Amino acid sequence: MLGDMTASTTPATSARLRTEIPGPASRALQERRAATVAAGVSSVLPVYVTSASGGLLTDADGNTLIDLGSGIAVTNVGHAAPAVVDRVREQAERFAHTCFMVTPYEGYVAVCEALAELTPGDFAKRSALFNSGAEAVENAVKIARVATGRQAVVVFDHAYHGRTNLTMALTARSVPYKHGFGPFAPEVYRVPGSYPYRDGLTGEQAAAAALDRVDKQVGGDSVAAVVIEPIQGEGGFVEPAPGFLPALSRWCSEQGAVFVADEVQTGFCRTGDWFASEHEDVVPDLVATAKGIAGGLPLAAVTGRADLLDAVPPGGLGGTYGGNPIACAAALGAIETLRTRDLAAAARRIGETALPRLRALADETGIIGDVRGRGAMLAAEFVRPGTDEPDPDVTRRVAAACHQAGVVVLTCGTHGNVVRLLPPLVLPDDLLDEGLSVLDRAVRAEAGR
Missing domain, CATH: 3.90.1150.10 (Aspartate Aminotransferase, domain 1)
Known part of the structure; x- marks a missing residue:
């Protein structure tokens, strides 16, 4: 129990403090x-x-x-997690790295196959693997810009998308994430989101207000992507009002913009669905994932419509460590655990x-x-x-x-x-x-x- 100072050789089954914190x-x-x-x-x-x-x-x-x-x-x-540990050990004993862009390996392909099956949507999908959530979001924007031929990216108040130059521009909060680190990437436009506790709006009302601002200040035909966390993470675990995400998704379809779901924090069963977008049957064009994908090893992905990812020419996506074989093995172990233990x-x-x-x-x-x-x-x-x-x-x-x-x-x-x-x-x-x-x-x- 808490405060128990008695030493024990048996594994702990509850919080057990032997010293002050920190000791x-x-x-x-x-x-x-x-x-x-x-x-x-x-x-x-x-x-x-x-x-x-x-x-x-x-x-x-x-x-x-x-x-x-x-x-x-x-x-x-x-x-x-045992399945993660076992697969990591086995892969590390075989080989740790070759770089998928040089000599590929099955683990990368297997992770992409799993992502095609698990992410929302029954269309043909492709994936590219990276190292972090910020990389995934940044590459989703790159893909959307190439596929649409447009530049503008719409993001929301209270958003957090990462610490790279582009994802800092997408992130809302200045201190500690942005202050002093500018200038930031251009063509990023921030609009109000849905914060039911503070705005008192329905999802449809909040979406209408946001999209009216986009139409007036940016123009729908200039928008490459709308990037949003289905539940905002660092911004306060803000769950949008019902109807907000579907309205954004419909607008993107009508305008030819790419709807990007940043599921870095919400993905892989965290919210009670495999992906938080599923709660309202929203099917993103692109899904950015990381965090829960690999049981603790660094791995991230962009998954989505095949036509979007395949619009990027060969060599346009990748990275030395993206889809590292040990991280891929960990992801397959994590996905196995998520499935078998429901x-x-x-x-x-x-x-x-x-x-x-x-x-x-x-x-x-x-x-x-x-x-x-x-x-x-x-x-x-x-x-x-x-x-x-x-x-x-x-x-x-x-x-x-x-x-x-x-x-x-x-x-x-x-x-x-x-x-x-x-x-x-x-x-x-x-x-x-x-x-x-x-x-x-x-x-x-x-x-x-």
Whole structure:
């Protein structure tokens, strides 16, 4: 249990703290880090992990923490998932790299076959593999521009799409992602999205307002792509009102623009469907994926209509490490696990357990303005009592209290006032209950200050 200082040789099955957080070994590593790691690379919680399994992390001091972050929605299948570990080991023993652009290999093809089967739409598809979500989004824009012969890209308030030059331009929040890093890529146009808690609009109303601005300021016949997260991630886990995404998709079809779903954080069963676009039967022209695709190894993809991807001439897409054979092996192991364990259903069960508890907590404490999310992608937005004014200070303290109690949670939101939960989809019910109980106590303590 929490606070148990007793050493044990058996694997931990709950949060077990042997030292303060961070402990002396982690603090020593933090000192070493300060001497050699760039200050611009930050960490949410400076405990240094030495091993992990399922939904638990063990640090250098022997503390075991419940992971409700999954490395930012990466370890959907849990840490050290057996099918991932086995396939990675087997592939590493055979060969680690040849570069698919030089001498190809079956694993790359197999991942593309799986993506063609799993992503929305029953049309002919193609995929290209990359290393990160930002690379996937940037290449989706490249593909759309070549295929349409247009340049303009439409994105939305509160969006987060990455840290490369182009994806910084697509990202909404300045600090810490953009400030001082410009100039940014041109021909990017930002419009309001759908934020039901704050705009009070239906999906159709929000879409009409956004698209009216596009028509007036850009012109539909100039738009190469509309790029959107089906549920916004870093911007606050903002779930658009029903009807918003379908209206955007229809507009793209009418205007000849490419509808790009950035499913980097929402993909691979995170929201209770394989892809969040499926919730409203939206079929994107292109889907950008990463994070949960490979159980912790770096891999990303753009998947979509064959005519779009095949519009790029040979040599126009790729990269030295894109579709690395070990990462492809990990992806096949992760996909096997997602399928055989029906982790989409597991994500739905997590949501069914957590959402009622979070909503009751909001009602009883008065410092949570909105609880939202789908599946195992959940959020609580903190506000000052009696208002909808964001309260980032309370948010930080709640997260810090969870960390001190051995539970890893993350924050997000344009105003930094959202606590987000992204547990591994294999997280057992007792660990989920324990983690939620820690969060519950932290919020009640703040409400009683």
